Amino acid sequence: MNVVLIGSGNVATHLGKALKNAGYNVSLVYGRTEKSAKNLAEILSTDYTTDINKIVKHHDLYILAVKDSAIHEVCSFLQLNDKLIIHTSGSTDMDVLKNASSKYGVLWPLQTFSKAKEINFNKIPIFIEGCNKEVVIKLKKMAEQISNKIYETDSEERKIIHLAAVFACNFTNHIYSIAEKILKKNNFSFNILETLIQETAVKALQNSPAKVQTGPAIRKDIETIKNHLDLLQKYDVSFRKIYKEITKGIQTLDNPDK
């Protein structure tokens, strides 16, 4: 199966590597910039182009792994007739691909990717969707070659999971970032929180986060909360706002008996 990878960012890089390892032939990489396209093409030992019009139509599969906001625009340059095209986005409707081909689908790997960090694709949940049964079967087969966790979901379900993932990943990371800024300002290393952060994740996943909530908010420890809000006056105003909103949320929604 001949694959064209449209995109040369984090998802394109890791998905390209995983497909190559599974025996797929990535025959062309398209990237907006010479540097990133060339770089990924070298990793995958293949050709590259920065001219979207040079993406020819005789390949078997076109994987659109560009940033969400660019999917629509890139699609408008592609006329693939009945060649299969898929995107890899959690928050984008499948139907946006309709204009590029009559055969389209989605393969969304639920993970946060960085180019520099190797990742084990095996355990990454992959959510697939196809415009018809034949496409679903094809995508399922492909997904099974790179991961053990395949789910078939429609665009609306995928958007819900993407929303939950934004909380669990991007928002959690910003909370870490606040903790880091508080520590740094006082000359402590963020890494003193390592075992705490790891245990918090493990505990939530082994139980239910709402049931294992601890700390001043759930204990309704008004004095400590007041002290924290005082301390936070020295930092960006958003820290206090986030502290207040999450404390309120814990007190009304998290409950050991729920």
Next chain:
Amino acid sequence: MNVVLIGSGNVATHLGKALKNAGYNVSLVYGRTEKSAKNLAEILSTDYTTDINKIVKHHDLYILAVKDSAIHEVCSFLQLNDKLIIHTSGSTDMDVLKNASSKYGVLWPLQTFSKAKEINFNKIPIFIEGCNKEVVIKLKKMAEQISNKIYETDSEERKIIHLAAVFACNFTNHIYSIAEKILKKNNFSFNILETLIQETAVKALQNSPAKVQTGPAIRKDIETIKNHLDLLQKYDVSFRKIYKEITKGIQTLDNPDK
């Protein structure tokens, strides 16, 4: 060294076990309720009492591991003369112990404890403080027998670290809890986020969370953000408020070049 454990909750349980394993003799457990006091006393093969007045003064070390808001009150019942008393709280001043004894200090293990979950104390950072040098040396020696990461910090520094820990642990857990509620309402399991949550923690700890931020907020993907805010109208109003505040925080404070 004869130790009295005042408290029978999560911290008392895990610290008691760690000290026992390190060769300390826990000779008495005090708990507010018969059930929890008896339970911990059995685990530590020792005696227990629920009568605070029965805590006699001939022991070497009194560890106050009750909830933060009870420390002051419990202290008022204790008259230990010059016997060493310590508390285990991140957010409480050392000086609150002054009334109970002339020798006092703090030993704060930075971790989220659950009774049912075994924990490796070895890697848990322990923050110590003493009313004088002799106490600091004693506490350092003790801490070194149960952990490899000992820090000497004063009460103000400890409060800052506790504040950062509330973000990294309690608030992160509430963010997980929101993700779980969104998924549950749509019949998905929280566990589909397992690899994402783990990778988010690992990535933040290996780098700096502010530098590895991803997602719609940092990309300023206005359309996806708008869609998420629309979807969130079906949930508790706090979800939208938290979404908005954290998105704003990411856009103003997280930056790959900072």
